[in-house]
Amino acid sequence: MSSARLILHVDLDAFYASVEQLEQPELAGRPVIVGGSGQRGVVSAASYEARRFGVGSAMPMSEARRRCPDGHFLPVRMDLYREYSRRVFAVFHAHTPHVEGLSLDEAFLDFSDDPILRRSPEALAETLREAIRNETGLTASVGAAPNKFVAKLASDLAKPDGYIIVPEDGVRAFLDPLPVSRLWGVGQTTADRLKRAGYATFGALRRAPEPRIRGLLGRQAPRLKALAAGEDNRPVTSERTPKSISREQTFDRNLGDYRQVRRIVAELADEVAARLRDKDLLANGAAIKLRTPDFQTHTRQARLDPPSNSSQVLRETAADLLEHWWQEAAGSPRLRLIGVGTRELVADAGQQSLFDNEADNQADSGGRRDKATDRLLDEARKRFGPGILRRGPGGSDTL
Numbered sequence: 001m002s003s004a005r006l007i008l009h010v011d012l013d014a015f016y017a018s019v020e021q022l023e024q025p026e027l028a029g030r031p032v033i034v035g036g037s038g039q040r041g042v043v044s045a046a047s048y049e050a051r052r053f054g055v056g057s058a059m060p061m062s063e064a065r066r067r068c069p070d071g072h073f074l075p076v077r078m079d080l081y082r083e084y085s086r087r088v089f090a091v092f093h094a095h096t097p098h099v100e101g102l103s104l105d106e107a108f109l110d111f112s113d114d115p116i117l118r119r120s121p122e123a124l125a126e127t128l129r130e131a132i133r134n135e136t137g138l139t140a141s142v143g144a145a146p147n148k149f150v151a152k153l154a155s156d157l158a159k160p161d162g163y164i165i166v167p168e169d170g171v172r173a174f175l176d177p178l179p180v181s182r183l184w185g186v187g188q189t190t191a192d193r194l195k196r197a198g199y200a201t202f203g204a205l206r207r208a209p210e211p212r213i214r215g216l217l218g219r220q221a222p223r224l225k226a227l228a229a230g231e232d233n234r235p236v237t238s239e240r241t242p243k244s245i246s247r248e249q250t251f252d253r254n255l256g257d258y259r260q261v262r263r264i265v266a267e268l269a270d271e272v273a274a275r276l277r278d279k280d281l282l283a284n285g286a287a288i289k290l291r292t293p294d295f296q297t298h299t300r301q302a303r304l305d306p307p308s309n310s311s312q313v314l315r316e317t318a319a320d321l322l323e324h325w326w327q328e329a330a331g332s333p334r335l336r337l338i339g340v341g342t343r344e345l346v347a348d349a350g351q352q353s354l355f356d357n358e359a360d361n362q363a364d365s366g367g368r369r370d371k372a373t374d375r376l377l378d379e380a381r382k383r384f385g386p387g388i389l390r391r392g393p394g395g396s397d398t399l
């Protein structure tokens with residue numbers, strides 16, 4: 001897995017039902033079904049013993065009772081499951097700070113930047129499974145792969161109580177035989193359509209001519225073809241990563257002067273960018289929020305590509321959004337509140353990268369100066385407080 005990422009998907013087996021079996025040892029090895037009790041109650045979890053009777057989650061409880069009349073039917077005890085979940089996530093965090101929880105019993109863990117643990121994904125998978133078993137008594141299944149999509153498929157196929165490691169050069173061999181119904185976003189109808197056209201497996205879809213697939217899948221075609229080839233660049237976003245960072249300011253009087261509004265937007269953008277850098281985060285999107293005196297709130301957003309925490313990038317993006325909104329606004333706009341925000345935040349993984357210098361050298365001198373200036377401003381802000389240093393509007397540095 002040399003330079004590839006190493007991502008683990010860890011998923012507890014029949015979580016709620018397994019917790020109940022631990023809490024009530026007389027239920028071990030018996031069909032246990034946890035779910036809602038009312039008229040329209042559905043199955044939340046079924047133990048593997050119950051699954052043998054054809055009971056599955058989201059099935060109506062009445063149907064589950066019909067299929068498994070001797071099953072043990074139990075109500076959902078969410079507080080109890082949360083407590084077990086907390087202990088499982090403590091195990092995750094003991095091994096890496098890069099944990100993205102998907103639900104109480106499921107998470108992605110990113111070990112890409114851990115030179116020691118990533119050496120043996122097999123040992124890592126077994127260590128985690130054993131630690132969870134020791135801490136809670138629960139079994140977990142693990143998939144390890146160069147990306148999230150493949151890791152999740154691997155843990156699904158490893159269930160129950162197993163693990164599958166998919167090295168980078170083994171991704172295609174692993175995916176090719178899988179049925180297309182396992183692709184995210186492909187329902188039964190689409191899967192049937194693909195099958196009839198002769199593309200029943202990931203491999204067939206991967207090798208299919210693009211126009212042919214476009215005819216079958218429409219706009220979804222490129223995304224699904226990439227997934228079938230095992231391509232997925234989405235980062236693991238730790239829950240300690242905030243979802244967004246923003247700053248806004250309300251005014252006692254209405255602001256109607258465009259130049260003044262633009263200057264405030266630039267200041268807010270500067271502050272938001274500084275907070276991103278302080279937390280080593282990059283934003284994939286930026287937005288402005290404007291509230292008019294009639295308390296209507298307007299938002300405008302833009303993607304940042306590549307993701308950024310640069311003051312200059314954020315200021316220019318926010319200024320563009322403001323300009324467009326101002327031009328489209330009827331009459332002469334007045335504002336009570338101005339805000340600048342960023343979203344889809346990800347860890348700045350390149351922060352300690354060996355290639356930082358290289359990237360700097362490739363950037364034009366403007367980009368490099370921008371980075372250096374950002375750093376100076378951040379230092380000054382820390383020493384003197386946020387109000388002391390500002391850049392002038394329009395991107396020219398006042399330093």
Ligand SMILES: [Mg+2]
Pocket residue numbers: 011012013014015105106
């Ligand atoms: Mg699970």
